[in-house]
Amino acid sequence: MKPGQEPPWGDPEALQQQLGTAVIGKSLHLFNRITSTNDYLKSLARAGATTGTVVWADEQTRGRGRLGRTWHSPPGQGLWFSFLMRPAIPAEQLGLISLAIAASVAEVLTQVSGASFEVKWPNDVLHAGRKLCGILCEAQTSQDRIEHVVCGVGLNFSLAASSSAVWRQRSASLLEVSGKHLHREAVFLALLRAFDAALFGNLTATLPELRLKWCACCSALGRNILVTTTATTPHMFAGRFVDLGPNGELQLQLATGEIKSFQSGEITLRQEP
Ligand code: BTN
Numbered sequence: 414m415k416p417g418q419e420p421p422w423g424d425p426e427a428l429q430q431q432l433g434t435a436v437i438g439k440s441l442h443l444f445n446r447i448t449s450t451n452d453y454l455k456s457l458a459r460a461g462a463t464t465g466t467v468v469w470a471d472e473q474t475r476g477r478g479r480l481g482r483t484w485h486s487p488p489g490q491g492l493w494f495s496f497l498m499r500p501a502i503p504a505e506q507l508g509l510i511s512l513a514i515a516a517s518v519a520e521v522l523t524q525v526s527g528a529s530f531e532v533k534w535p536n537d538v539l540h541a542g543r544k545l546c547g548i549l550c551e552a553q554t555s556q557d558r559i560e561h562v563v564c565g566v567g568l569n570f571s572l573a574a575s576s577s578a579v580w581r582q583r584s585a586s587l588l589e590v591s592g593k594h595l596h597r598e599a600v601f602l603a604l605l606r607a608f609d610a611a612l613f614g615n616l617t618a619t620l621p622e623l624r625l626k627w628c629a630c631c632s633a634l635g636r637n638i639l640v641t642t643t644a645t646t647p648h649m650f651a652g653r654f655v656d657l658g659p660n661g662e663l664q665l666q667l668a669t670g671e672i673k674s675f676q677s678g679e680i681t682l683r684q685e686p
Contacts, residue, residue, distance in 0.1 A: 432602055434609035436465040437496055444470040446488070449477050450495040451549060451565040458497050458553070458561040465613060469494035469601065476567065478547055479536070480643055484567050485576075490586075492568040492601055496608065497561055500616050504557045508661030508676060510612070511536035511550040513623035514564055517607040518546050519630045525600055526591030532630045534654075534663050534680055538568075543585040545569045566604070570597055621659075628657055637683040640665055640675055650675075651683065 425441045432438045440463060447453055447470040454468045473486035473493050486493045498510065518538045519530040522545075531539050538546035549565040569586040576584070587595060611623060628634055633654050640650045640663065650673060652665040663675040 428598070428602075432605060434465075434606055434613075436613040437605050437609040438465060438467045439463070440466040442466070442468045444468070446470065446472040446474060448475040449473050449565075450493055451477060451551060451563050454495040454497055454563045454565075455551065455553075458563060462497055464497055464499040464561075465609075466497040467494060467605065468496075477549060477565075478567070479549055484547065484549075485572070486567065487572070490572045491570045492566065492597055492604070494601065495563055495565040496605070497563060498612060499561050500559055500612075502559065502616050502620065504552070504554045504559055505660050506620060507550070507552050507554075507559065507562065508535065509620045509624055510562060510564065511548045512627040512657075512661045513611055513620065514548050514550070514566065514608065515546075516623060516627040516630055517611050518548070518566065518568070518604065520626075521600070521603045521607045522546075522587065525595055525603055526587060526593060528590045530630070531632045532627055533633065534631065534657075535661070535677065540585045540590045543583060545585040545587060545590065568600070568604075570595075570600075624657060624659070624661065627661075631657075633680060633682060638665070639681045639683055641679045641681075642675070643677050643679070654680070 425443050429438060429441055450468040450470050450473065457466060470493050472488035476484035476486035476493060478484040515532040515536050515538050519532055522530050528540060533539050536548040537544050546568045550562055552562045553560040569584060571588040572586045611619065636654055638654045642648045650665055652667045654663060655666045656664040658664055658674055665673050667673055
């Protein structure tokens with residue numbers, strides 16, 4: 414292990430023993446600092462890493478968010494980690510994985526903090542409209558078969574204090590929301606246990622349930638929203654978020670009555686008339 418890459422939280426084996434999961438975390442890589450846990454895990458995946466491999470870093474120097482955005486990942490202030498899946502599901506169901514992760518995160522955060530959380534399509538977790546967790550799933554497919562998916566989770570723990578006013582308006586941290594000094598390790602272990610139960614069994618059987626769980630935590634469902642597409646020239650569509658498709662697509666009812674499906678995009682709530 415190179416200097417600056419020592420695990421920040423002691424012995425990985427002790428952490429693994431506490432974990433007690435069936436699949437996730439059997440191979441666990443801990444770093445003080447890394448460029449991006451997603452990037453590092455992608456290279457492990459290409460080299461044949463097993464499903465459930467986890468990379469956790471205290472700091473990321475080039476943390477990435479969706480749509481090529483930077484994910485600010487300073488040391489000591491968040492949970493920045495990625496885990497590997499090799500799911501036996503058709504590639505068109507990939508979108509359900511990040512939704513399932515978001516629903517599991519919302520559930521675990523409620524359990525550990527007592528606060529309430531909601532999910533925002535496609536893959537954010539919010540408290541009172543402010544984001545505190547983002548998920549970045551990156552898949553490698555070949556001929557409609559999924560080779561692997563690198564699932565990155567970024568959870569703000571105590572970031573707000575050091576951040577700009579604009580950031581504080583839009584974002585939240587677990588410390589601020591719960592008012593409790595939760596231990597990062599404990600939350601990390603709780604999240605991995607939840608992912609192990611939800612995502613590493615028979616996914617074909619559990620994905621429909623996970624889809625429903627996501628719908629139950631989504632306050633925008635049934636409401637008027639704006640969808641901004643992520644194409645090079647973005648377009649905006651106004652309508653009612655009427656349903657989540659079987660593969661996690663957002664289904665928007667336009668003013669004409671037509672239902673339009675979106676696989677990706679950004680949503681914002683509109684004032685109800
Ligand atoms: C988003 O909301 O845009 C997704 C943010 C995902 C951030 C996490 S932090 C761990 C993992 N490594 C990365 O570089 N990104 C993800």
